[in-house]
Amino acid sequence: MDWKIELIYVPVTDVDRAKDFYTKIGFHADHDQTPFEGLRFVQFTPPGSACSIAFGTGLGVSLEPGQQNTIQVVVPDADEALAHLRGLGVEAQGVDEQAWGRFVSFDDPDGNTWTLQQLPDYGA
Template identity: 70%
Template sequence: MDWKIELIFVPVTDVDRAKEFYTRIGFHADIDASPSQDVRFVQLTPPGSACSIAIGEGLGSDVPPGTLDVIQVVVADADAALAQLRAVGVDAEGVEELDWGRFVSFRDPDGNRWALQELVPYD
């Protein structure tokens, strides 16, 4: 039986600000629905990913905004990812060279930390 991670909740304080940030860095806005006055569900997917993130209001999460550290995403080229983030005004850090990959990191407007990993050949 396959186990697939397909949705990760990312806690934010301002849904519109977070949605603008994530779409600016290239995520696709899949869903933005408000089934009631107390609930808003926004699903965004990074380009090429089978896993999406969810942000919103009234979703029942007790995770405080800005506390996720680290969501890790694999990219083909860390240098290109860093350049893309900086081109749209994101204060990204990198490229950090480690034995298990090349890394770029950034935070969303709430402080949730992301790491982008370029895989390196393993001997």
């Protein structure tokens, strides 16, 4: 049986500001729906990812904006990811060299922290 993570909630204070940020860094806008007053569901997918993020209003998410700091994304090249983010004006930190990978991190406008990992080359 396969278990696939498909959606992670990211708490934000300003939905439109978050949409602008995630669009700027290259995420694909999947949905922006308001099925009824008080509920707005926005979904974005990072390029090449099978897992999306969601944010909005009235979603019942218990995390406060800025508390999501557990998302880790694998990228093919940490240096390229760092240059890409900085080229877009995103304050990104890295490259942190570890035995288990090379890491870049950045925050969204609400302070939710993302970690990008380039996996180590263990040889074939």
